[in-house]
Amino acid sequence: MGEDLVAGRAFPDLVLPDHAGNQRHLSQLAADDPVLLHFYRGWWCPKEQAYFRNLVGLQDEAEVAYTRFVSVSVDPPEVQAAFRAGIGARWIFLSDAERQWIDRLGLMEKTDTSHRPYLPTMFTLGPDLTIHRVYNGYWFWGRATNEELRQDFRAISQASRSDWEPPQS
Amino acid sequence: MSWLWFDLCPDPATGTVASARVSDANGTPRGVLCAWASDQDRPTPTAAKVDSRAMDPCGEPGSVSLVLAPDGLYLPFDDSAVAHATRMVLAMPPADVCSTLVDGDDRFRGSVTGTHGDEGRLSYDPFGVLFPAVVLRVEAGLLGRMSSPVGPVTQRYGATNPWPWDRFEPA
Numbered sequence: 001m002g003e004d005l006v007a008g009r010a011f012p013d014l015v016l017p018d019h020a021g022n023q024r025h026l027s028q029l030a031a032d033d034p035v036l037l038h039f040y041r042g043w044w045c046p047k048e049q050a051y052f053r054n055l056v057g058l059q060d061e062a063e064v065a066y067t068r069f070v071s072v073s074v075d076p077p078e079v080q081a082a083f084r085a086g087i088g089a090r091w092i093f094l095s096d097a098e099r100q101w102i103d104r105l106g107l108m109e110k111t112d113t114s115h116r117p118y119l120p121t122m123f124t125l126g127p128d129l130t131i132h133r134v135y136n137g138y139w140f141w142g143r144a145t146n147e148e149l150r151q152d153f154r155a156i157s158q159a160s161r162s163d164w165e166p167p168q169s
Numbered sequence: 170m171s172w173l174w175f176d177l178c179p180d181p182a183t184g185t186v187a188s189a190r191v192s193d194a195n196g197t198p199r200g201v202l203c204a205w206a207s208d209q210d211r212p213t214p215t216a217a218k219v220d221s222r223a224m225d226p227c228g229e230p231g232s233v234s235l236v237l238a239p240d241g242l243y244l245p246f247d248d249s250a251v252a253h254a255t256r257m258v259l260a261m262p263p264a265d266v267c268s269t270l271v272d273g274d275d276r277f278r279g280s281v282t283g284t285h286g287d288e289g290r291l292s293y294d295p296f297g298v299l300f301p302a303v304v305l306r307v308e309a310g311l312l313g314r315m316s317s318p319v320g321p322v323t324q325r326y327g328a329t330n331p332w333p334w335d336r337f338e339p340a
Contacts, residue, residue, distance in 0.1 A: 020263050020317065022263070028316065032337065062321045063322055063323040063324070064324050066324065068322065069320070069321060072321075083175070084337065088260065089321075090256060091319065091320040091321050093320050
């Protein structure tokens with residue numbers, strides 16, 4: 001993993017096509033909200049399928065909590081669109097099928113020489129893309145649990161929402 | 170938040186910032202879609218707020234699925250049926266334009282979903298289960314392009330704004 005991808009540093013403002021083929025900037029997707037930036041191997045990996053089921057469970061909370069999810073893989077957009085629909089995800093997927101970012105970020109899983117996928121990694125980000133916490137998901141138990149994500153988003157929101165304490169007037 | 174007044178009028182209206190004639194699939198004229206600046210009084214009794222990104226006076230022709238509540242009807246924006254429709258929109262392939270139509274602070278009165286390409290995208294409109302939907306062909310001069318909503322957020326950013334506008338106004 002790139003040395004810069006640590007807590008307190010700004011995550012690069014990725015520019016990639018989404019699952020519908022539209023070019024998107026990560027900063028635009030964040031739109032002043034906390035973000036889960038989730039790199040995954042691909043639709044074919046049973047661990048990813050299991051992890052996505054967790055995230056789909058969490059999206060019912062995120063949809064009312066002004067919090068964004070963004071998932072990134074080397075799958076082409078049309079494959080991501082089908083996978084997204086199949087699992088019932090309602091957030092944006094970004095496709096790095098052209099491998100524009102995987103090496104720059106130092107996030108290629110080098111032990112899989114067949115797919116050369118993204119190393120499963122989760123970043124919780126502040127609204128300005130500052131990294132709050134990094135989760136190494138190479139082993140499944142290294143991934144962020146939904147409870148850890150709740151705790152991260154609480155901390156990020158508390159720090160970034162100027163009206164976290166209810167206004168008195 | 171940047172929003173505009175929006176309505177379907179029987180004839181061209183004055184003072185608009187964008188407008189275009191519309192017709193149905195048979196080519197029958199169905200009126201004029203009009204947008205007005207938000208800093209003026211409500212231009213028609215039935216005008217509602219629309220996301221300004223949905224409107225473009227230089228916009229190319231296209232098609233819209235237009236959902237309009239019958240006169241006098243509305244749903245609270247927090248109604249679970251409205252929330253479910255927004256979930257469905259997030260799950261579907263994105264359109265070139267999508268905005269709910271809001272009356273006052275908390276009244277859902279319809280939606281506009283548009284495309285400059287395949288009209289088939291408009292064959293199912295989740296908001297069409299709430300109020301009647303009609304697919305209309307739109308001449309040039311109205312329909313913009315906007316990024317698809319990010320999700321999974323279904324809440325409005327401020328109680329007066331049309332979903333899916335995606336950020337709070339600066340304090």
